[in-house]
Amino acid sequence: MLGKLLKHEWKAVWKVPMLLIGILMIMAMVAGFTFVLPVWDSEWVGLPLSGVMLIMLFYFTIIAVSIGITIYFAVRYYKNMFTDEGYLTHTLPVSARQLLLNKVITMSAWNLIAIVAVGLSLLLFGGITLWALMPKDSSFAREVIESFAEAIEGWPEALSSPYMKGFTGFCISLLLMVLSGSFSGTMMIVGSINLGQMVRKHRILGSIGAYFAINAVIQMFNMMVMMPVMFGVENSVSRWEGDMSPFPMFTRFYMIMTVITLAAAVGLYFMSEYLLRRQLELE
Amino acid sequence: MNELVVVNNLTKVYEKKKIALDHMNLIIPRGKIIGLLGPNGSGKTTLIKLVNGLLTATEGEILINGSQPGPESKSCVSYLPERTYFQNSMKISELISFFTDFYKDFRPERAKMMLSNLGIHEDARLKTLSKGTKEKVQLIMVMSREAQLYILDEPIAGVDPAARDYILKTIISNYNENATVLISTHLISDIEKVLDEVIFIRNGRILLHDTVENIRECKGKSVDAYFREVFAC
Numbered sequence: 001m002l003g004k005l006l007k008h009e010w011k012a013v014w015k016v017p018m019l020l021i022g023i024l025m026i027m028a029m030v031a032g033f034t035f036v037l038p039v040w041d042s043e044w045v046g047l048p049l050s051g052v053m054l055i056m057l058f059y060f061t062i063i064a065v066s067i068g069i070t071i072y073f074a075v076r077y078y079k080n081m082f083t084d085e086g087y088l089t090h091t092l093p094v095s096a097r098q099l100l101l102n103k104v105i106t107m108s109a110w111n112l113i114a115i116v117a118v119g120l121s122l123l124l125f126g127g128i129t130l131w132a133l134m135p136k137d138s139s140f141a142r143e144v145i146e147s148f149a150e151a152i153e154g155w156p157e158a159l160s161s162p163y164m165k166g167f168t169g170f171c172i173s174l175l176l177m178v179l180s181g182s183f184s185g186t187m188m189i190v191g192s193i194n195l196g197q198m199v200r201k202h203r204i205l206g207s208i209g210a211y212f213a214i215n216a217v218i219q220m221f222n223m224m225v226m227m228p229v230m231f232g233v234e235n236s237v238s239r240w241e242g243d244m245s246p247f248p249m250f251t252r253f254y255m256i257m258t259v260i261t262l263a264a265a266v267g268l269y270f271m272s273e274y275l276l277r278r279q280l281e282l283e
Numbered sequence: 284m285n286e287l288v289v290v291n292n293l294t295k296v297y298e299k300k301k302i303a304l305d306h307m308n309l310i311i312p313r314g315k316i317i318g319l320l321g322p323n324g325s326g327k328t329t330l331i332k333l334v335n336g337l338l339t340a341t342e343g344e345i346l347i348n349g350s351q352p353g354p355e356s357k358s359c360v361s362y363l364p365e366r367t368y369f370q371n372s373m374k375i376s377e378l379i380s381f382f383t384d385f386y387k388d389f390r391p392e393r394a395k396m397m398l399s400n401l402g403i404h405e406d407a408r409l410k411t412l413s414k415g416t417k418e419k420v421q422l423i424m425v426m427s428r429e430a431q432l433y434i435l436d437e438p439i440a441g442v443d444p445a446a447r448d449y450i451l452k453t454i455i456s457n458y459n460e461n462a463t464v465l466i467s468t469h470l471i472s473d474i475e476k477v478l479d480e481v482i483f484i485r486n487g488r489i490l491l492h493d494t495v496e497n498i499r500e501c502k503g504k505s506v507d508a509y510f511r512e513v514f515a516c
Contacts, residue, residue: 085368085370090336093357278339
């Protein structure tokens, strides 16, 4: 049944986030193509300013799309589970666990897609900018390309140097943080909405309040755990030597953050499942 | 086993200590059309929601076909709520595929035939339909299942008299002999002719559970008239 739920959920949701991602890509191209326009050399300040504004607009679109996708899925979760639509959702012959897993998997996957899309839009912007600048200032563009080529060529050697020690571990920890972040971000939303339902008369307000409360608790816990680590870092920095690699320190940071947010997300998942199974009250 | 639903000592208390169901005991048999009747706030919808697992009981239990409300019971109960509950953005054809995927007892050909009889296009999106047509679509989807228990909450409240006749005809012609239909409504005179039994509820308690025939014989009046007498303000 989970497979069927996922199939219908995916079919129902893909249009809105894809539209938002499409807008993001268009804005990346528009911002990149501003470098083709002859606005930058204009003596009238308005023209280069409008170019800057377009690039800024791309920046704001990244934020708007990330927030937009999150809000879209939060509203959809609330509507599907706790409004009139819940009368269909909760009368399907599936368990509360399957209902929840369906939502969590879909939302986490779209969180990841959004992160990848933001990365791609930045690459698109960078690529178009480089392409646009090439005819104007070929030496600059050539330098950038050559630097890239050199970096790739010298990569194996650079990796074996002492100041790159632990780089692979750092990359893995970063990847783990992004992956767990997609899940924990989803659970923050889902957990808050489920908890908000306990405030029967003000469910939406309850959900918003729960979101900030959960966030505050996680931040506080993060701070408590990070404090001793920070002291450790301070000691390391005071004993810093030129050939020391910074990556193991960052790896430790990221791993601790990942474990904390993952633990909170797992806790929120089980709380949500319990609330859906034992405390469901549709209006 | 002739009992389809068994309600034992069921109590539901909402916030501020409002008692919606008060230690209710009830047995719903198979193969009957039963009217669940009572004034506003008597506990009809609360009972229906509890049977469907949409609320959590404060005390007591409900057994449907021997199991508590859950995936197993939901696979044999077909429920029509008193509100429009399908996603507005969906097409009717998508709804049919949705129901086909999730309910083994759903008969898409039956749904398509009923839609065609009413001149409702499968390609239409729900948001383009009037409230009355949406309600008809909902009823068609619910009655196109070969369920063991149909629970219809106010199925004829918001529609015109002609549509009421169609709905009642649909209910009678689509349920199988071993299934039970539980209809909650205020419009008793409209449905009285199709009922086998009635349940009167007041203040979360069962006031009466009897056959329509018995009421007519013993009280010498219709269910509608008897209801008005019992619940006179």
